[in-house]
Amino acid sequence: DGGITQSPKYLFRKEGQNVTLSCEQNLNHDAMYWYRQDPGQGLRLIYYSQIVNDFQKGDIAEGYSVSREKKESFPLTVTSAQKNPTAFYLCASREPGGGSPLHFGNGTRLTVT
């Protein structure tokens, strides 16, 4: 079955360390997205990519970086510059067109202490 795989499900890091969250999709979608979810905050857009080798900042890109070297993969790096990195991170993809829904992975819960 096609879908989006995020790994790992839980991730623990010490403050000051960079950490990379994996996102892989086999849906053949061009567009991929990273959202951050905090209690009571809904989903906030970090970065998105419409095509390989291109990506755009979302609403809360500071302290994060991404790459899009392959259509299937869109890893997110949480850098030490991110002031409050503990959160639930969701990766998603979709087909072109405003009416197309997002397909989500099961998320990675990052805890930084």
Next chain:
Amino acid sequence: GDSVTQMEGPVTLSEEAFLTINCTYTATGYPSLFWYVQYPGEGLQLLLKATKADDKGSNKGFEATYRKETTSFHLEKGSVQVSDSAVYFCALSPNQAGTALIFGKGTTLSVSS
């Protein structure tokens, strides 16, 4: 800019009660509208969608009608079950290529038997 406002929770109901979760939006043009559901520790799943005014999306007993005159997309279900307990998100997709979905803050539904 575009935005989504949904009623704050939590919403607490008894099994077989009627459910309404309000969602209103602000957008230029004619966005597509979505409802997603999230179970604990998981990603978001598409529940239903509507892509133009007066469209009704429906799935698993849930319904929502795209009302352009009131800029609303309220979620309804005639008889909730304990298994419907989850967080529900309303979202819009601007009618522009290369844009991301914008989400409301989510409404937690708790159904007791």
